[in-house]
Amino acid sequence: MKYNSQKVAYIFFATCIGLLFLQIIYGFIMGFAHMGFDGLHDVIPFNAARATHTNLLVVWLLTGFMGASYYIIPEEADRELFSVKLAYVQWASLVLVGVVAVAGFHLGWWEGRKFLEIPRPLDYLVVVNVLMFIFNVGYTALKGRRFTTTGLVLLAGLVSAALLYLPGMIYFDSQVLDSYFRWWVVHLWVEGVWELIMGSLLSFLLIKLTGVDREVIEKWLYVIVGITFLSGILGTGHHYYWIGTPKYWLMVGGVFSALEPLAFLGMAIYAVAMMRRGGRRHPNRVALFWTVGCGILSFVGAGFLGFAHTLPQVNLYTHGTLVTAMHGHLAFWGAYATIVFGMIAYTLPELTGRKLYSGWMPEWAFWTSNIGMLGMTGALAVAGVAQVYLERRMGMDFLAAQKAVEVHFFGMILAASLFTVGIVLFAINFIQHGLPVSEATVSSTREPEPEPPSTPAMARSV
Amino acid sequence: MLSKSQARTFFIVFTGGFSLVFLGLTVDTVRAVPERSHEAELSDRAKRGKRLWDENNCMGCHTLLGEGGYYAPELTKVVERRGAAWIDLFLQDPQQMFPGQRKMVKYDFTAEERRDVIAFLTWIGEVDTNGFPAPPDMTLSGAAPGTNAGQIAAAPKPGADPLANAPTMFRTVCVACHAVGGVGGNTGPSLDGVADRYTAEALDQWLADPQAVKPGTAMPNLNLSDDVRGELVAWLRARGTQETSR
Ligand code: HEM
Ligand code: HEM
Ligand SMILES: [Fe+2]
Numbered sequence: 001m002k003y004n005s006q007k008v009a010y011i012f013f014a015t016c017i018g019l020l021f022l023q024i025i026y027g028f029i030m031g032f033a034h035m036g037f038d039g040l041h042d043v044i045p046f047n048a049a050r051a052t053h054t055n056l057l058v059v060w061l062l063t064g065f066m067g068a069s070y071y072i073i074p075e076e077a078d079r080e081l082f083s084v085k086l087a088y089v090q091w092a093s094l095v096l097v098g099v100v101a102v103a104g105f106h107l108g109w110w111e112g113r114k115f116l117e118i119p120r121p122l123d124y125l126v127v128v129n130v131l132m133f134i135f136n137v138g139y140t141a142l143k144g145r146r147f148t149t150t151g152l153v154l155l156a157g158l159v160s161a162a163l164l165y166l167p168g169m170i171y172f173d174s175q176v177l178d179s180y181f182r183w184w185v186v187h188l189w190v191e192g193v194w195e196l197i198m199g200s201l202l203s204f205l206l207i208k209l210t211g212v213d214r215e216v217i218e219k220w221l222y223v224i225v226g227i228t229f230l231s232g233i234l235g236t237g238h239h240y241y242w243i244g245t246p247k248y249w250l251m252v253g254g255v256f257s258a259l260e261p262l263a264f265l266g267m268a269i270y271a272v273a274m275m276r277r278g279g280r281r282h283p284n285r286v287a288l289f290w291t292v293g294c295g296i297l298s299f300v301g302a303g304f305l306g307f308a309h310t311l312p313q314v315n316l317y318t319h320g321t322l323v324t325a326m327h328g329h330l331a332f333w334g335a336y337a338t339i340v341f342g343m344i345a346y347t348l349p350e351l352t353g354r355k356l357y358s359g360w361m362p363e364w365a366f367w368t369s370n371i372g373m374l375g376m377t378g379a380l381a382v383a384g385v386a387q388v389y390l391e392r393r394m395g396m397d398f399l400a401a402q403k404a405v406e407v408h409f410f411g412m413i414l415a416a417s418l419f420t421v422g423i424v425l426f427a428i429n430f431i432q433h434g435l436p437v438s439e440a441t442v443s444s445t446r447e448p449e450p451e452p453p454s455t456p457a458m459a460r461s462v
Numbered sequence: 463m464l465s466k467s468q469a470r471t472f473f474i475v476f477t478g479g480f481s482l483v484f485l486g487l488t489v490d491t492v493r494a495v496p497e498r499s500h501e502a503e504l505s506d507r508a509k510r511g512k513r514l515w516d517e518n519n520c521m522g523c524h525t526l527l528g529e530g531g532y533y534a535p536e537l538t539k540v541v542e543r544r545g546a547a548w549i550d551l552f553l554q555d556p557q558q559m560f561p562g563q564r565k566m567v568k569y570d571f572t573a574e575e576r577r578d579v580i581a582f583l584t585w586i587g588e589v590d591t592n593g594f595p596a597p598p599d600m601t602l603s604g605a606a607p608g609t610n611a612g613q614i615a616a617a618p619k620p621g622a623d624p625l626a627n628a629p630t631m632f633r634t635v636c637v638a639c640h641a642v643g644g645v646g647g648n649t650g651p652s653l654d655g656v657a658d659r660y661t662a663e664a665l666d667q668w669l670a671d672p673q674a675v676k677p678g679t680a681m682p683n684l685n686l687s688d689d690v691r692g693e694l695v696a697w698l699r700a701r702g703t704q705e706t707s708r
Contacts, residue, residue, distance in 0.1 A: 034533065036564075045523075045565075046522065047519045047520070047521075047567075050523075108519075111516060111519075112515060112516035112519035112520065112521050112522070114530055114531075117519065117522075149466075149470075173504060173509045174495065174499060174501060174504060175526065175527065175582075175586055176498075176499045176527075177495060179527060179529060180488075180492075180495070218466060219464065219465070219466040222469035222470050223464070223473075225473055226469070226472045226473035226477070229476055229481075230480060233481055234483065234484055234487075236484070240491070241594070242527060242528055242592055242593075242594030243528075243589075243591065244495060244527065244589040244590060245491050245495065246490070246494045246498065248487075249487075316593065317596060319594060320529060320530065320532070320536060322532050392595070392598065393598055393599055394598055395598030395648070396648075397647075397648055397649050398534075399560070402564065
């Protein structure tokens with residue numbers, strides 16, 4: 001840690017992990033309901049559990065991105081954060097909005113639009129909150145001593161994510177237009193501007209962990225986010241096949257979304273190539289695991305599994321089935337959860353001055369959670385394909401088909417338990433690090449930066 | 463090899479260019495949607511129905527236009543599949559309609575509100591969805607769990623309307639789950655030939671209280687009055703004789 005104000009990141013990361021646990025609880029509630037154990041139905045009906053599960057996911061990821069930004073922006077801009085106090089106020093208001101939203105879901109206060117269930121009045125609070133955040137980091141970056149590409153791409157991602165939240169706040173009487181603009185938030189977030197955030201966090205971590213020359217890393221960052229938008233903007237069309245929008249979207253969406261995996265393939269190659277080139281010089285091996293794991297798993301979950309059902313010929317049958325849930329889990333985990341975990345794994349020793357990154361616990365946390373998530377994805381894949389076959393192709397009654405795939409949810413719950421063990425280990429390791437201390441500022445600037453690669457001239461030419 | 467500033471130019475040009483194309487397509491789509499979705503027929507009733515749909519977050523369990531939760535049936539074509547009368551009855555007490563199954567929330571909608579919801583679902587059923595949901599392409603049927611169904615009835619005979627003189631109750635409610643002469647739902651077994659399997663008394667008892675006859679059955683108790691039951695039994699029996707005499 002270079003600047004004392006970077007410490008605010010800690011409370012965001014701690015919140016992140018807490019919210020993830022809550023999310024997992026609601027995941028189990030739904031998993032059991034799918035297995036036929038819906039004892040909680042009268043207290044927490046499925047739609048309340050679902051809204052809570054997915055909104056907590058989005059909130060904890062955003063909390064993680066904010067924590068990461070509070071850490072990265074001062075470091076990249078070479079100055080203290082504009083206002084630490086404002087950051088804490090922003091954190092508190094974020095938590096407040098989150099608590100009210102989740103409580104509201106249990107009382108039926110919501111909007112009934114998938115992923116955007118937060119009711120309108122709270123939306124305005126979210127906007128105020130995000131403005132506070134953007135102002136704080138934006139001002140810091142503007143007044144900084146340097147303006148790096150990594151910082152720029154991160155800020156661009158944060159600002160456009162905030163702007164794209166707005167189309168989701170318009171009310172339409174027509175379900176078709178409602179859905180059309182809902183995707184401006186959901187799709188253009190995860191397959192657009194969030195990739196800017198992910199890419200910049202990835203390059204920050206790669207610069208720190210591999211010691212490869214910044215120029216090289218940042219050049220490829222531009223190329224990757226370029227491919228993201230080249231494919232991802234018109235790729236929105238893969239949600240416009242069947243909702244009452246014109247037929248040309250079948251073509252536009254099909255072609256461009258089929259290119260989207262290239263951006264994730266780029267992220268994977270990027271991470272692996274930089275790791276190879278720089279070698280594993282930094283002692284924080286587990287942070288590098290998460291970083292490279294993010295590159296690879298984002299390609300598997302978002303790129304490969306997204307591609308599997310993105311062509312209209314396939315999507316006609318898989319649309320709105322458990323196949324989508326399968327892809328949703330590994331994509332969110334692989335691309336966004338792992339990058340937040342990578343940031344936590346890297347920054348925590350820097351913030352607290354305790355280098356607890358070696359030993360079995362952090363590494364087991366990495367492997368069990370990832371293997372668990374792959375298992376969950378596999379179980380959902382089998383359930384999804386069976387559902388498509390029985391219900392969509394053979395014409396079996398919905399409930400009958402669900403009965404037939406019930407057993408796979410048992411598999412999913414087993415894998416989810418393994419996943420949860422990994423998260424518990426991660427949390428224990430987090431707690432063991434203790435609180436951030438100002439002394440860490442000094443100690444880490446003294447820490448030797450990883451050596452630059454032995455052949456910088458060659459590195460520059462690639 | 464590519465320099466950093468070239469990479470940046472690539473990023474800016476493609477992002478800007480494709481954003482503009484996307485905005486253009488959006489303008490065209492917003493213009494085309496009213497016709498494709500018959501927006502003129504989006505009555506006030508249907509608009510109120512959408513509010514109810516939103517306020518109760520039905521999408522948290524169901525998909526509509528293929529979007530939503532994966533816990534409950536896709537509803538885009540539900541009016542076509544089940545009929546308005548059945549839905550009206552179902553919404554009054556979902557758990558009674560599907561005894562022992564996955565649960566839906568029992569909303570205490572007024573009769574007006576139920577009509578609003580049905581108007582909304584009717585409207586959505588007529589939106590041009592480019593062919594979603596696709597009709598099943600393998601002719602094999604499946605019935606609700608725990609039933610002896612599975613065999614779909616013979617394909618409908620051209621010209622003949624198997625429901626021609628059916629009692630209203632059958633035509634509006636029973637047919638949502640049962641097929642006769644190839645017409646109707648597949649939640650329950652086809653009722654062709656049911657007269658051969660049951661006597662009039664047995665049918666009457668079954669309709670009066672299915673659980674008493676077969677505990678745990680998925681056939682709902684529809685609280686039918688004596689008159690309605692009489693009509694149904696007579697019609698089912700009469701169909702049976704027609705069928706065998708043919
Ligand atoms: C660990 C235990 C977990 C369990 C048992 C679980 C289970 C479930 C279930 C049953 C659904 C509902 C599907 C439906 O509508 O029927 C769901 C939705 C979802 N979950 Fe999880 N989940 C877990 C963790 C996670 C994690 C860690 C993530 C993110 C990284 C995640 C992301 C999602 C997403 C994005 C959806 C919405 C999917 C869609 O609508 O297509 N879940 N989850
Ligand atoms: C990190 C990036 C990604 C994330 C987090 C993600 C997540 C999700 C989620 C949560 C859904 C369900 C949305 C809903 O029904 O409301 C979804 C749907 C979908 N995703 Fe992704 N996705 C990502 C990338 C991709 C990519 C790169 C592709 C294509 C190559 C893709 C193809 C699709 C398709 C076709 C659907 C629609 C499924 C349906 O028709 O039900 N996704 N995605
Ligand atoms: Fe998408």
